[in-house]
Amino acid sequence: MRRSPEPVFWSLFSAGGVVLALIAPALILATGFLVPAERVEFDRLSAILTQPLARIAVVGLAFLTFVHAAHRLRHTLVDVGLRAYGGPIATVSYLAALALTAWAALVAFG
Amino acid sequence: MASPYPRRRSRRWFIERWAYQRFVLRELSGVVLAAYMVLLLLLVSSVHAGGQAFADHVTTLRSPLMIAVHVILVLFALLHTVTWFQAVPKGLPLRRGEEKVPPALMIGANYVAMAGATVIIVAALVA
């Protein structure tokens, strides 16, 4: 049977979609409004982010978000008219997502 | 023999109907969230860099531009959440015997979960 590799990308995209749907508004609320309003203390934040589990979570979240975005960007570009370049677009999108994830790992464990 | 008129394709299809514009906005919301992820990582980076770096970062975040950016980000995040929850019962239709579990119920359950997650996140960060 000729198998499409799409289930891999799609499942990661979906996982990212679920996580973002559940927490993205809350995160933006916190980091975009509560942090500038100085309702979040540095010590507390630092304590959380230096925990090993939190570091892994940050990388995981970044990975899912970037793959989710890459997947959507790729398909939207194809849909709006770049169908002929579908292959290269996919490669570049997912590679960019991986590169950004690598950067996220540096940040999270930095 | 006279031939049929070939099917027409439009390069601008995505702006020709509101339904399609909505679709493109929905897809873009995913990309916008990636941009937010970059901002979030910069924040994390500042935390790891120490108190002073964090304070500087907070100053940046207080600028009107950054506030405006976050307002837009929240709107896209909500768009993502709403459209995503709407799609959930499509892919995973649940049944109890003959009857379909009403999609509204499944969507509602998702919102409850989201509200829970929000409370936990905010509570964890704000003492």
Next chain:
Amino acid sequence: MPDVLQHDVVIVGGGGAGLRAAIAAVEADPTLDVAIVSKVYPMRSHTVSAEGGAAGVIKAGDSLEEHIRDTISGSDWLADQDAVELFVREAPQELLRLEHWGCPWSREPDGTVAVRPFGGMGIERTWFAADKTGFHMLHTLFQTSLQHERVRRYDEWFATRLLLDDGRAVGVSAIELRSGQVRAVVGKAVILATGGFGRIFPFTTNAAIKTGDGLGLAFRAGVPLKDMEFVQYHPTGLPGTGILITEAARGEGGILVNRHGDRYLRHYNLGEPLDIRDPVHPRLRTMELGPRDRLSQAFMKEQDQGNVFDGPYGTYVHLDIRHLGERRVDQKIPFVRELATNYAGIDPVREPIPVRPVVHYMMGGIDTNLEAETALPGLYAAGECACVSINGANRLGSNSLPELLVFGARAGTGAARWAREHAPAPRAAVETQAADEQARIARDLINRRDGDERIATLRTEMQHAMEAGCGIYRTEATLQAAAAKVAELRERARRVQLDDHSLSFNTELTAALELDIMIEIAESVVHSALHRTESRGSHQRVDFPQRDDGRFLKHSLAYRTEGAPRVEYRDVAITRWPPAERVYGRAH
């Protein structure tokens, strides 16, 4: 010279009967090459509109004997009893076969198929797929047929004439609508499965394509049309459009009431009404579950007495299903709700549905025997265009769908056998006939510029003449008037003028061809009705109100002549069920 496309069996019609025949033919002999010529894509055929269900004995407590008796008394003893027996025996197997092919029949909790009550049936035996039975059957048949590589389809090809060779049928000439070219589709046997002809009347449940083309093809080749005077009016059509509200609405417990809120059927010898809350309601073969001819006739009587409502689209009564409740309606008859909401502008869960009798089904058709053979060697017919006859003077609801399966299958196997035993017709013979046909169509229709009659005018005049002269109640005088009018129209139709002189998808051309056939068929209906000076089933002569078994326990056979059709008679096959009174509303 027109192209000649060679096959073994040629089927005209891609409805339920045609598709069933095609599958039967390739199953009988997988080496055969079968062609289906259809003027619409098969899944658009009119079988798609059938709503209520298909009768077949399957449940414990039912018996073949009962179904036979219901059908024969429903037919007012005009059905051939050997045909009915065979039909009733084979119907369950055919319905099961459809189940095996994937038809989504509605089910009982234990997973067996569910059955529902239907008009004129003494026991619940009507299989159903909600209220889209015909839709599901047609799509199941069509999709099943797709797996047979040797079924070749000519979709949107319009058959115009039977091709003959040495006294046998060997194909049809047909217009490929896309190109407008006439071609010969040739085989060793031909099956006509072109459906009914309700469109000869103005107010009908029938789709636009039901113009009786196959009857015209056979009639012109000398085959007689049988029992053409029997036209079924369905008691519950929506005023204005004629869209059908299925009998299943009454099977589930819907009631008919007149302007005074009276369940008027009780005055017409159909038994006593039960309270709608009575668990026994609706009682079989009683009141609303009486046969269609009786119910439609009762409406006319009510109308004479001024007991009906008067609306912008004629008179009507109310079909009330409110007491069934929203849940049951949505589960069992959702399409009724959809149709009433869209086309009558009322939600039947809250308001009663306005309904009136509407031309629905033609008992008559191409004369065939039990093997679906016609008098012309090599020519078979099945489905609504044929008359075997199992329906006699009045078809029982839900007998038609199984009929087209049973006799469609028989036509398919029979034609396959015939095709194995016979050689193909010589090419030259069919080529010239098709060339003649092409020349005729070009000369008389496409290229003509000196005509002075409009298709729509002739069609409307014909339809109104039929309704006025040949409706639910008929007399010598009304029939004579209709006969004169139709004869006049036949002359005028020779001078029809098209606006459209082009070839590709010329629907005005097909409308003209259909009109020509409809007028001829209408003539055979009128003359068959004129000759039958008795009242039986759906044929009610005000001037001859009694059934006359002495003279008319016979099928009428209309033959084409240059003038009015010639009507002959043939005895009905009576085996074990001697003619008796039709009794409804009481134990029989």
Next chain:
Amino acid sequence: MTSGATTTQTIGFEIARYLPGEDRAPTLRHYDVPYRPEWVVLDALNYLKDEVDGTLSFRWSCRMGVCGSCGAMVNGVPRLMCAAFLRDYLPGPIRVEPLANFPIERDLVIVLDDFMQKLRAVKPWIIPGDRPPPADAEYRQTPAQLADFKQYSMCINCLLCYSACPVYQHEEEFLGPAVLALAQRYDHDSRDRGNSQRHELTWSDEGIWDCTFVGECSAVCPKHVDPAGAIQQAKVESTMDWYRSVLWPFGRR
């Protein structure tokens, strides 16, 4: 034509006309039709064909929304002409064009060869596999098992969904909404054992994976088949199957 008090008003129509061999491209032509509140667009077209211009070509048959013949773009949206009431388009004019995303055969008549070929390609019939039908009896199928595929069996092949799907507009290979919903209908039928035979095609890139869930197919479907849902469901199933085959490569397929 019987003219009563209701026919004094008229409503304008802009109807796309195209005759192959004569016209280089479709053009809109204006017509006036008597306005009747109970008329649908199809009634107006039939009035025109009968009384005004016999050359106007369009498909129709059942005029009750079940044969699937009469799809067209009405004011830019795919609709069944027999279910589009004039009263919902007041004051007009009403623009009627052939279904988008298909070649035009003539006037409002489109070419649907591509759909017919794809329909057959997904094997829309029961494949009994190792479970042949019981002799002289029906397969047992509970109401719940029926409900599992019933919705996807309601498709009338009207092609409105293809007209609404931008992916189909640009990718001719895409199997498209109705065909994929139909494949799902058979995959989910308890009598069928043919899934793996269908998935080779339906789970490929030209199948479900070309769909980016625009969702307009379901929005325009007159029979509430929800092809978008069917495709989403198939994506979930295909994905689960993929992981199953990777994690248990020796397991039962």
